Amino acid sequence: MTTEKLALIPLLPLLAAAVTSFMRDGKRASIFAIAALLVSCVLSLIAFNEAWGMAADDKPKLFTIPWLAIGGTAINFGFVLNPLTGAMAAMVTFVGSLIFIYSAGYMSHDKRMARFFCYLSLFAAGMLGVVLANSLILFFMCWEVVGVASYLLISFWNHKPEAAAAGKKAFIVTRVGDMGFFIGILLVFKVTGTLDFYTEAENGILQQYDLNSQMAFGFSAATVISFLLFVGAVGKSGQIPLHVWLPDAMEGPTPVSALIHAATMVAAGVFLVARTFPLFEAGGMLPLVAWVGAITALVAAFIALGQYDLKRILAYSTVSQLGLMMVGIGAAGVSVGMFHLLTHAFFKALLFLGAGSIILGCHDEQDIRKMGGLAKPMPLTTIAYLCGTLALVAFPFTSGFFSKDEILAGAWANNQPVFWVAALASLLTAVYMTRQCMYVFPGTYRGEHAPHESPKIMTVPLLILSVFALGLGALARGSILELFPGKPVTPHPGTVVAVSIAVALGGIALGFLIYRGRAIGQTADPLALKPFERKFWFDEIYEATVGRLWTLFTIISEQLNALLLFIRDLAVEVASRIGTGFAIGGDRKLIDSLAFDGMCARLRFAGRTVTRPQNGFLPGYLRLIALGAVLLTALVLWAK
Amino acid sequence: MNWELIGDILLATVPLLVIFPSMFALTTWVERKALARIQNRIGPNKVGVPLTPYGGNLSLFGLGQPAADGIKMLFKENIVPTGADRLFHLLAPILSLIPAMLVLCFLPLEFPWLNGEQNSVKAFMLDGAVIFFFAITGLNTLAVFMAGWASRNKYSLLGGMRAIAQMVSYEIPLVLSAVVVVMIVGSLNAAEIAEAQAGWNWYVFQPWGLAAFVIFFIAALAETNRSPFDLPEAESEIIAGYFTEYSGFKFALFFLGEYIAMFAISGLAVTLFLGAGGGPGVEALPWLKVIWFLAKVCILIGVMIWLRGTLPRLRVDQLMGFAWKFLLPLSILNIFIAGFAWHAKKANEGTAVSVIVWVAALIILYAAAKGLDHVNRAKVKPRTYQYGE
Amino acid sequence: MSLLGGGIFKGMAVTLRNFVGSYFDKERLTTKEYAWRTDDKLPERAGDYPKEEAEQLSDTTTVTHYSRNFPMLLHDEGEPMDTVRCVACQICERECPPQCIYIEKSKDKMERGGNKAQFYPATFDIDVSVCMSCQICVEVCPFDAIVMNSQFELSTPDRFGGLLLRRDDLLKSNDYYHKIHPEEAAARDKRIADEKAAKEAKKKAAEEAKKKAAEAKAKAEAEAKAKEEAESAEKPAEAPAPTHTDAKKEDNGE
């Protein structure tokens, strides 16, 4: 494996993106893009094969291309090949190729098909760059390419205002995380003087373990850096509290959802954590990772219970699973988290593509209340979908079972509370997946037009994926756990095994019991509780907090105002009861005009003042930017 | 204080300030005379040298005319229109004169009274003389805009904007045709360019040099707002363009600036294409170089006057089309051909191949020009009349 | 396949021929120096005019061909101000395109030539630095009071006052007019005389018309009848007009 060949893996899709951007004929563009990705798939399989031969502790193979030199430090573009990147690249290209083929069928009626494949290829290029990059700066650049491509893809149907808004949301929310990431990168450069993960001279970021000895902002450098990197990962991987963009991203075409949610983009965040694991280890941030993951897993699973949109359920399921991956990395080490990532990529891609097939079969209907009885007209899709579901709920001996089992075992060994949270999330996973299947497959069709099976070009990838979804876990378990850093817990305690089987089977049973014989679609759903359906009001909360930080002040002022009014009423009441004639003069003068009303007015004024900067006045924004620059520079000078 | 250096600078610059303005004075007379003769008129023939204060006068074919004009201009009232920008109205003619005067320093005039080391105006012999020349001539555009805008007159402003559009457009073929010579010589230094053409190796004798010279000359005509490109001061359309509100001494300054710019750009053409000071007898008598140089400049000026007497004024769209659709592609092609021809000639020095290359380059250039001309004309449909017949 | 730029060379050849030719062939020259001189001899010295030439020049009547034309005010025989034709009606002042005429009416009226008493111009100024010799004032004048002069020596040392011609500068006799524009003046006089004659004839006719008024009244009824007939005759004449415009419309539409 030479540098050129390794570089070809991301460059081929990039080339395809460049070429297809000039094309108009969708079919030709799709053939071109698929061919490019297939070639890079073959290449990455070769690379994977090569990397598989390496032991976990072997020095990774480095391929460095010098980029620029600033003063004495050189900044390189480089690629790295070790089992982690090899496996990821193989997975991304493989799943990616299947999704490409599938979307050639799915998008065949769209006028802008060529453009779609251009974006897809761009996305794949960025993702492969992320996977293979050996330097944080290249990693970040590709990370941003992925962000741009996902923005373009999510809002691909930009004539729909929701799609456009969803794209914007995804872009902006991940930007919050990226900001942290970027500051982290700068800090890394400042502390270590290099941005390479590994170098030949063994002084790469991941090869230096003395980061704790350096201080930044009063904490150890490793802590701060890993926290900042984790912020980036949270944004990209849709962890709480930055998960809100992910379900909205379902507005994009279904293959996009599959590509973004299953295989690649969201995995990038997890991959980042896995990649920079030594930093997290050194910085002692792993419990935080585990806890964030666990809470995400639980909350997302609850929300998934209350959703009716087919793809949204899967989206929240993804968020939940990503949380589990974080738990895996945080509590049990890289190998476990990555194992779940890989298996999840296959079965979640399968589920999304299956969902796409269902949606296409039901004439663009996404509401599960309007489906039902699809088992008969769409047999292949149903089988594939059920395979994916089984893997997701961790039915014994499917791939999901093995990986989830590892996670739970790791959590049991290191962090008992997290274990229980994760187990509960797994239980809920089984429940909501059963609920979804009960809605969709048995019974009679509740929609308007008769459903139909999807074309071969779509079902064949589904079937290939279902084989992997069922079998990959058993197949790859040993070697993955062997080769990735971080040793899993062996043997598994009996409790863990029991719990993990119990949550899977129990969840399915629970779901089955609740929904069996119920007139689905007509009566209210017992599990779709208000908080679940409204997604715990996350969007609304953000609307009131992050989205309108300044409005928040107004709201708070008004609440305080109301409170004070209430207190005043109370006081007036009390005072009037105590002694009327005596109290009135003091009340009016002192309490009304001075204390309460005056205070309220001041609070309102304050609210209005803080909303002022957001007024569409361009020089004002410029000034704020400059102010930010000043503060940042001051920070840098201070940190020096 | 380095008095010696200052002395050298004065020795080099003062002649410039003497020669060129006096050439300007003479040129105004020559131009009026020549134009008159071309139009079968007599031209100025009255003003001469007054022999007595009360009359009696030596007419000398009207040679006293420039002096009389100058005196008249000097004593005319300085009129600034109401509402004009007084400061800019004053600055514009000065700003138009300064760059024109400044670029004279970059011409490789080798005055005999400067010793060999400080040949020509060595103080200004910068490495980038040619590009300095273009940079500073470009400032003239600003003066024109200043004049047009400061006059607060719509005709002035229109003239000014026309002038800017024209100057900016024609600057490109001008520079691109000069690039050919710079590329062949491998230097931007005017003295080195002159050196490279010693003997009779004038670049105008090369096919690409001829093409570049013609393009350069045409662009120079436009750059100095000479007929047939004198749209900015087209009397029949916009009175006198940006000159409209100028009279007296300010007008004289403008006039002077314009003519000095003509000399300067002719000087550059002579430097780049016509062998600078080269000519018969310069080996024996080096001081002949200055004479030859000025003589060539005068010939170019003469051709300019001749063209002014011959050609009618272009339309605005023709003007722009000519620059962008004809001169620009041709000058770019010329760069390539020069490169090829030069390499081919270098590889086969003195053989028949070089002759063939010479002929081939000439034919290609001519065919290209012809083709461009044809293409440009193809779009012009014969005029049809709606109510005519 | 003509030579590229051949037209330019052709033109340059023409101008070159003119340039050289004008030195050898006097016939080519369009400019005639000292054109009033009959001997066609160029002066030996340029500059101020010889004395006899100056006299010649001051007699503007001889050099009409090379002189400039600006308006002047005519008066008939007698004292200029008593016989001025202008009645200060200010039509020329209004019509003048560059507005170079300035007139002030007199307060009183004056009788001249046996006609009804009229105003006369108290001030009549023409700024010849502004005048463009368009002759519109001459065209519009109903009294034949303003006509074009011809002058040769107009230069003056006074920029503002010198070129502002006052009323007294402008007043010229009809004889002078005859001298400089003999044919035009003769025609004008003839026309005035004819108009006068026609006016008198009209006066007579009007008196006769008064006499006939009574007869006309009697005939009124018959005339009304005739009018009716005329209207009925006009109607069919109007009818084809619309079809004509329709046809035109169709043409345009196509």
Add this chain to the structure above:
Amino acid sequence: MTLALHHYLILAAVLFCIGLLGAFSRRNAVVVLFSVEIMLNAANLNFIAFWRFGTNPELLHGPLFTLFTIAVAAAEVAVGLALVIAVYRHFRSVDLESLDTLKEE
């Protein structure tokens, strides 16, 4: 007194902040644009000064970088002014205070 590097650096800082002042405090978009030009030029001065006082001027990094900056700045001005003209065509104004469609209603 001899000229040292910091003379140029402080001059460049002053010029940069004058540009900043213009960008912050003027209403006309064109003026803001040429304020940006002033800032770019101040940065160029820094490049040249560092080159001149630097350790190896024979590498010509400073002039080269400045050359590139100038070219990019020229492109930026062209596009910026084209945008200003487009904005003017749309809003009939280049007054930054009246261009507030970014504001959420």
Add this chain to the structure above:
Amino acid sequence: MNEVTAFWILAAISVIGALVAVRKRNLVHGVFALLVFFAGLAGLFLLLLAEFIAVVQILVYAGAVGILILFAIMLTDRVTGKDAFRVTSRGSFWGAIIALAVFLVILLPTIREIPLIENATPKDMIVEQSSVKELGTKLIEPYIVTIEVLALLLTAALIGAVTAAQGGRASEKGENTE
């Protein structure tokens, strides 16, 4: 008349030019002040022996950018500015304060380093070949890709500027390309 005097004069010219450009109500005056600033800066470049950059500065900024801005001004608003309008935007006081803050932040490291850099003297450049030639060689040898990219950028900018400035007609055409 030594180098220091020249520096102060040129510095004064550039600072005053820039200030006038930024503060003047009349836009055309502002642009000409801007050109004075450019010229002053070109002088400073000459002082630093970067003569080619000085030429390019004049050629590009004074020659091209100035004209371009003038054209933009003539095509947009009233040139001399409406007298009834404020020149400065809302809250320009805070803008000035922030600009000052930026100035201080930039100045701080410079002043801190003065003892270090005070003794840094420019090397005497004895360049056998002309520096312009050197620059040209450098541009071709290691920076050819940069030059190409720059050429591409300029072309793109040209097309972009034409499209943006052309407005209506171009966008109508553009809709058909999808």
